Amino acid sequence: MSSLPRSTPEAQGLTATVLDDFVAALDASSQEIQTVMLVKNGHVVLEEEWSPYRLADPHLLFSVSKSFTSMAVGLAIEAGLLTLDDKVVSFFTADELPATIGEHLAAMEVRHLLTMTTGHSEDTVEALTRDRRMVRIFLGLEVEHAPGTAFVYNSGATYMLSAILQRLTGERLLDYLRPRLFEPLGVTEATWDVSREGITTGGWGLSISTESLAKFGQFLLQRGEWEGRQLVPAAWIDEATAGQVDNSHRDTADWRVGYGYQFWRARHNAYRGDGAFGQFCLVLPDHDTAVIITSAGSDMQATMDTIWAHLLPALEGRAPETPLAPRPEKLELLPPTGPAPTAGDGRTYTFEPTVTGLVAVRLDPDGTGTFTLSSGQGTQEIRCAPGDWQEQYDVLQEPKQRIVTSAHGGDGTFTATIRFLETPFVATFTCRPADQGMTVDAAVNVAFGPTEHTLTSL
Structure with missing residues (x-):
C-alpha cells in the first residue's frame, strides 16, 4: 500500500465547507502551519500544503520520534528481549555505571523511562548532549526522587530506551523498525539522527513525510494492525496510549491530561505524539480520525485549541464554536518584501x-x-x-x-x-x-x- 485511500469529506460524514473553515483557521493562526492532513474512517479527506512546503517531503518531527521508539519497545517486549520491570542498570557495563549506584538509580525500571518518571527533577537531555558519552552521563546524574513518583518530561529517558534496544537487538533503532514497522507502512524515506556515540537519538531526530505520519496515525487507530498483519500487539498500543501516569501539575490544558508510554493524552479522549514547534500526530479514537500537522510555532496549545474549536464540532455533528471563515484562494508563505537590497562591493x-x-x-x-x-x-x-x-x-x-x-x-x-x-x-x-x-x-x-x-x- 503506497498511499492512504482518498475520499470526499461527505462520504466520511464531514463537509468540504467545514474543512475549508478549519484550513482557514489554521491559515489565520499565529502558528505558521506548513502542512496538514486529516484521515477519517481510514481515508484522507483533507491534505493541504502551504507553498513552498510539500506534503511529500520528509519533515523533522522532534519529539514525535518518541512515539515510534515506544513501538520498538513494544516489539522487543513481544520478542522476549526485555520487560517493563527490568532494571535500567542491568543493561549497561561497569565502565558505564557510576562507581556507586544510588538507591534511586538502582530502582529505575524500563517502565520509568517510558512514562517519564525516572526520578530526575528536570529533563536530562541538555546534560547528555554536552558530551559524546551520553549513556554514561545519564547514568551518572543524580536521581533526586524515587522512580515512579512524579512525571518530569525527559528526552534523555527516551535516548536510554534507544540505547537499551540497540544493546539487545544489535541494531540501531531505525534499522530495527524498518522491516517491522516502516516498510510494512510503505515508509521508505525515514531518517533518524544518530548521536556521537553511535546510538539513534530515540527521543528526537526522526524525519518522515506528512503522509507517512498520517499512516502511523491510521496504524494507531487500527491498534497496530496493517493490511491484515498485526505489526505491533494491540495490547501494547492500548497500554502505550492510555494514561499511565498523572501529569496534572502541568500548566497547559492538553499537556496535563495524562501520559502513556511516550504518548501524551489529550482532552476529548484523544492522544498524540507531538514535537517541538508544532509537529502533531493527534489521534481521536471516538471519531476514527487522525490529524497530522507540521508547523513552526511557539504556542502548541494554540494549535490544539484551533482543532477543538474548528474541527471537533464537525466530528461531533454540531456547529463550530466560531463563525465560518473564508478559505484563502491559495495557501502559501510568501517571501518577505521590501526595497531592493543595497548593492555590495563584492568583498x-x-x-x-x-x-x-x-x-x-x-x-x-x-x-x-x-x-x-x-x-x-x-x-x-x-x-x-x-x-x-x-x-x-x-x-x-x-x-x-x-x-x-x-x-x-x-x-x-x-x-x-x-x-x-x-x-x-x-x-x-x-x-x-x-x-x-x-x-x-x-x-x-x-x-x-x-x-x-x-x-x-x-
Missing part, C-alpha cells in the same frame, strides 16, 4: 563560527548575496536574491534537503531569508556593511535557545 567578510552557522558573506554589485554556512559536514555557499523564492539544496545534510531563499533591503541593508523546508526553521541574516567591515543580525524563527545573535566580521 567577502568572514565571521567566527557560532550557533548561527554563518561563516562568510559576499554582497555583489548586482544586488545578490552569497552566504556561506558551515557545519560538521563542511561548508556550503547559498545564493540569495530579491524576488520569489529560489529553490536550492542544503547539501550539508545527508540526504540533501530542500531550501528556498529570497532577499530584500531597506536603510542600506541586505536581508537574506532562508527557509529550511524539511524543518520548521527559517533563518534571516540582516547585513550592514560599514567601516571596512560588516555586522550581521542573525535570527531564527523558533529555537530551543536564543533566537537572535549579532555577528561582527573579522
